[in-house]
Amino acid sequence: MGGGFGGDEEKQGMILVDTSVWIDFFKGVGSEYQQRLHDLIAEGRDICLADVILTEILQGIKRDKEFEDVRSYLLEFRCYSGRGVDTFVKAAQIYRACSKKGRTVRKTIDCIIASIAIENDLEIFHNDMDFDLISECTT
Numbered sequence: 001m002g003g004g005f006g007g008d009e010e011k012q013g014m015i016l017v018d019t020s021v022w023i024d025f026f027k028g029v030g031s032e033y034q035q036r037l038h039d040l041i042a043e044g045r046d047i048c049l050a051d052v053i054l055t056e057i058l059q060g061i062k063r064d065k066e067f068e069d070v071r072s073y074l075l076e077f078r079c080y081s082g083r084g085v086d087t088f089v090k091a092a093q094i095y096r097a098c099s100k101k102g103r104t105v106r107k108t109i110d111c112i113i114a115s116i117a118i119e120n121d122l123e124i125f126h127n128d129m130d131f132d133l134i135s136e137c138t139t
Contacts, residue, residue: 014046016080016117018126019056022049026057026070033127040125047125048078050116052109080116090115098137105130114138 017037024034040047049057054074061067082088091111098105105111110130117124124131 012045014048014078014120014122015040016113016120016122016124017047017049017053018113018124018128018131019053020127021125022053022057022074023060024127031127033125037125046078048080048122049074050113051079051081052112052116054079056109080120080122082112082116083119087115087119088112090118094134094138098133101137103133103137105133110134 017040021033021037024031025037028034037047057074058067058071061070091108091114094111094114095105095108107130110128111134114124114131114134116122
């Protein structure tokens, strides 16, 4: 994990795209993250999401038609889930590791996403400072 698109892009592994990037992508914000995700998709790179990311994205959509369109689109990508209780224990350990270093992760959900990424050896593509913090505290 790391800032923005942290890690070794040459590794060509599966890329877990965080909510922070998907939101820019669907809003067409024109940010570097939106453009990079567009490029990754066009290049046929292996991108995925986690079930909790799917929930975060869909819960913010107000119009039914848009909800269905986005849901259908996202379900074309592989979606990872936690591996049971161990995922959540690891998420708590991630949070505690940061806390012990005097750093506070703002959203517990980011610790859960990080735990899913670690379990599945996924690179996280994000625009969220919590993931930078988690990376600093766990590597």
